[in-house]
Structures are given as C-alpha cells and as structure tokens.
Amino acid sequence: MRPLLLLLLLSTPLFADEETIPGSRPTNQIIVSPNGPDDGGDFGPKTPGTKTSGLQEAFDAAKRHAKDLYVAGGSWTADKTTPVVYNLHKTLHVPWMQNFRFDSGHAVLNYVGKTGDAVVIDSQMSCSYRFGLIVSLSDGAVVRLTPATEGPDRFRVITSTEFVFNALVGGGGAWPGGEPYNSTLDQKRRWMGVGLHLDGRPGPIDANKITVFETVGCETGLLLTGGISRNTIEETNIHLCRHHLRIGDEQDAIPCDNRIEAFVDSQGIQHSSGATIFGVRNMLTLSSRPGMTQYDLRFGPSASDNLVLLHSAGKTVDDSTSHTNRLISTAQPTPLATPPVPPSGEAIQNTNPFPIEIRILNPGTVTHWTELSPGEDAIDIHAPLSPGQSFLLNPGESLRLQYTAPPTWRWKPIR
Known part of the structure; x- marks a missing residue:
C-alpha cells in the first residue's frame, strides 16, 4: 500500500461525525460548563434552544453516545463570588441508563417552575450519580426516582445504583423566615413539595444506596411509595419540613426491608411530624429534636414487623393492628399506665x-x-x-x- 494512502486511512474518523461527538476525549465524558458551550464545555446555558441550561441535551447525548457526564461547579464566597447555577425552566428527565456515571461539582440546579417535579430519574442499573444542590419553587418533588421505562436488562427498575445529593431545597425555601439570613420562623409560610420521592409504583426501586446530606423547606422530606425494598438510605438532616419522613401511606403498605437513617427537626413548624411508617420489615434509626407538634414516630394501621432505634425522647404513636413493631429507645422510657387485670379466662x-x-x-x-x-x-x-x-x-x-x-x-x- 502506498504510504500516502495509508496515512489518509489512519487519519480518517471511523464514523463520519466522530469529531463532533460530545465527550470525544480520553475520559469518555461529556462536560456541562457554566457558560457552555461558549467556554469550551460540550453543553451549558448557551446551548441553542435549551430550557435546562444544556443539561437535558447533555443527558440525551450521553445516552446516545454511551458517555459519562460531568457538570462543572465552583466554590462560592458570599458577597465576593457568584455561585454556579444552572436554571431549569422545565423538568429535567434523566433517561434510563446502565453502567453510567454522573458526577457534579457543588453547582445549583434551580427549577423555576411553580408546578411539577424538578428532576425525574428513570430506570437505572449499576450506575452512580452525584448531584450538588437542587432547588425547587414547585409543589412537586425536588427529585423523583420512578422507573417508568423498560431499559436495563429489559427491566423497568432502579437497582444496584448509588445516588448522592448535597441538598434538596423544597418550595418553602431554606430559611425559617422565608428570606436569606432570616432565622425567625414564619408560621404562615407554606412548606411545599417533596424533597426526595422514591416512587416504586411503575416498577421496583430495589437494593440501592441513597445519601442526602440536607433536605429542607418541604411539605414532606422523604417519601417512599410502591415497590421500594432493600435500599440503604441516609438522610443526614431533614429539617424545616411539615412531615419529615413517610414510608408508604394509608393505602400503601408495600415499602419493605429498607434500612433508613435520618435526623429530623421541624424547627417549630405547626402540625409537624417526624417519621410515619405504613410499610413492613423496615429498619429505621431516627434522631429528632424537640418541637414536633404531632409526633416524632408513628406506626400506621398497616405497619408490621418494623424495627426503630430512636435516639431521642419524643412522642410515639402506635396505630398498628398487628402490634408487631419494635421500638428501641435510648431515652428514658415514658411511664407506662398499668391496665386492669382482665376477667378470668380473657x-x-x-x-x-x-x-x-x-x-x-x-x-x-x-x-x-x-x-x-x-x-x-x-x-x-x-x-x-x-x-x-x-x-x-x-x-x-x-x-x-x-x-x-x-x-x-x-x-x-x-x-
């Protein structure tokens, strides 16, 4: 073969569009940047026609071209620097993925809609996700995990995946008074939305590791519905919410066999509650600060065979019909009223x-x-x-x- 012809063959891309595929770098990673693509990133707020600061386009491209994805962040010093914010004018939908990694600096994903969910994550298998702060002004979920598409190994499922969130901020905001640096609680303020909703009604969410460092300003901080099982969930601080943690509901006793560790603190919100359990065989390690006006822990009617380790003194309500839930408390036990001796033979x-x-x-x-x-x-x-x-x-x-x-x-x- 002639040397010139060989040189031409070696320099020709295998695919016609190889040179324009996002993420064509040794790390096999697409990058979303603060002013991308103008600043050298693959996508960003300057992506033509975007309503998600380039994020939806980036996830779709990562799916299409089998790439990982990184969202650039940057540190913030109040009154001196500007935080990195990616505005979402529509819900960000994460498509079904397998063997995928998403990483992020501590950037802010800011959902500006008044209704709907901020981020919705479809079926996943053997993936890893790390988000910075996700902020929502909506009455929907800040993040909803819901496996709606038959994808990984042809299953409709979220499994064997790790999720890490630095902060989930609901529609009530992160400050008790509703404004930055106002720590005086406004009892008239409306606390809206769900921080993290694990929605296993379309398909199971099973055997994942989920970490949320802060959830704040929500109607409900953590909500599990439908087929949620065998997950390890760590909520470092759920605070300034009306209802902090709910496992199932009055018509849903399906969530089971989950291991959950959470600290809850209403910060004085009226009609507030800590953890409510309707599911079965869940293990919960719970700490709470005084101030829950309804209860710190409640077993609903369908709750059975759950184990709760309660670190702090608080009000516990057991409305279960099975009476098989187990509470272990490190606090001084509340005096127990002695019932009368029943009639002979009863x-x-x-x-x-x-x-x-x-x-x-x-x-x-x-x-x-x-x-x-x-x-x-x-x-x-x-x-x-x-x-x-x-x-x-x-x-x-x-x-x-x-x-x-x-x-x-x-x-x-x-x-």
Whole structure:
C-alpha cells in the first residue's frame, strides 16, 4: 500500500461525525460548563434552544453516545463570588441508563417552575450519580426516582445504583423566615413539595444506596411509595419540613426491608411530624429534636414487623393492628399506665412497640396461666402465682389468667 494512502486511512474518523461527538476525549465524558458551550464545555446555558441550561441535551447525548457526564461547579464566597447555577425552566428527565456515571461539582440546579417535579430519574442499573444542590419553587418533588421505562436488562427498575445529593431545597425555601439570613420562623409560610420521592409504583426501586446530606423547606422530606425494598438510605438532616419522613401511606403498605437513617427537626413548624411508617420489615434509626407538634414516630394501621432505634425522647404513636413493631429507645422510657387485670379466662395483649415486664404484686387465687405468642405454641402452666413473679411480653404477645380471685400487678417498659 502506498504510504500516502495509508496515512489518509489512519487519519480518517471511523464514523463520519466522530469529531463532533460530545465527550470525544480520553475520559469518555461529556462536560456541562457554566457558560457552555461558549467556554469550551460540550453543553451549558448557551446551548441553542435549551430550557435546562444544556443539561437535558447533555443527558440525551450521553445516552446516545454511551458517555459519562460531568457538570462543572465552583466554590462560592458570599458577597465576593457568584455561585454556579444552572436554571431549569422545565423538568429535567434523566433517561434510563446502565453502567453510567454522573458526577457534579457543588453547582445549583434551580427549577423555576411553580408546578411539577424538578428532576425525574428513570430506570437505572449499576450506575452512580452525584448531584450538588437542587432547588425547587414547585409543589412537586425536588427529585423523583420512578422507573417508568423498560431499559436495563429489559427491566423497568432502579437497582444496584448509588445516588448522592448535597441538598434538596423544597418550595418553602431554606430559611425559617422565608428570606436569606432570616432565622425567625414564619408560621404562615407554606412548606411545599417533596424533597426526595422514591416512587416504586411503575416498577421496583430495589437494593440501592441513597445519601442526602440536607433536605429542607418541604411539605414532606422523604417519601417512599410502591415497590421500594432493600435500599440503604441516609438522610443526614431533614429539617424545616411539615412531615419529615413517610414510608408508604394509608393505602400503601408495600415499602419493605429498607434500612433508613435520618435526623429530623421541624424547627417549630405547626402540625409537624417526624417519621410515619405504613410499610413492613423496615429498619429505621431516627434522631429528632424537640418541637414536633404531632409526633416524632408513628406506626400506621398497616405497619408490621418494623424495627426503630430512636435516639431521642419524643412522642410515639402506635396505630398498628398487628402490634408487631419494635421500638428501641435510648431515652428514658415514658411511664407506662398499668391496665386492669382482665376477667378470668380473657387474654390481655402487649400492644406497645416495646417489651414489657409484668410484675405480680399480690398473687390472688390463680389456678392456670397461659402465654400466647403469634405463630408459636401456647405455654400452659397449671400453677398459682407468687409475689414478685414476673412475665416478659414482647410486642404482640398475650397473657391469659384463670382465677377465682384476681391478682394485682404492675406493668413496666423494658428499654
């Protein structure tokens, strides 16, 4: 082959448009920059016709050309420098991805719409996402994870993916008074939207790691609905919200087997609540500051077999019908009212979300007693009681006494 012809072949792109493909650099990465594409980035606010500061175009290009994506940020010093802000005039839709990495500096994604979600993330598998701050003025979700498209391995799913968010700011804003640097709570202010909504109704969201360092200014900070399972979720600080954490709802007991760690602080908002659980077999580590006007923790009617470690003293409400939820508290237990001894032959159940000790003060004339545990054989003892004798009942367990003269007892919560 002639040398000149060989040189021409080696210098010719394999594809006609290879030289114009975004992200054609050794890192195989598309870059969104503060003034892109004018400043050398592939996309940005100067992208022709964009309504998302070039972000939607960048995600679509990354999908089309099998690239990773990086959004440039920059530090901010108040009154001296300007933060890097990418304005979203329409919802940013992240398409379904597999083996994809999205990274970002601590830039601000600012959704200016009054309705709708700021960022919606479709099906994902084996991906990694790191966002800076996402701010929304809307009554929708700041971020909604919802697997609507059959994509990864032909599944409609979000799985084996890590999500990290520096801050999610809802429609109520980040300041108690509604204006920057105003820390005096405005009780008339409307706290709007959902910080992070894991919406597993179209398809499962299963076995992911999700970290949110701050969620603020929302009607609901963290919301799980539908098929949400086996996720590890860390919410470092959910604050200045009306309802901070909800797992399921009155018609939705599906979220299950999730591990959630959260700190919640209403900062004095009226009609505020901490964590509400309707799902099953979830494990929650919860810390809260005083000030929740409704409750710090509530088990809804459908909640069952959930385990909650509560770091701080607060109001707990158990409306569950199963009475199988378990609460472990590091705070001094609230004094427990001792119920009267039921009629002979009638069982009494421990409906508390923690174990209780029943201490016999006066044995009365008992001839037969039975311990009842759900799913286990009853323990029948034909014998009298003794002063100082005690029974341990876990949540959902019962005790039945047969007597001619009732005993007296005292119930005590076990930490």
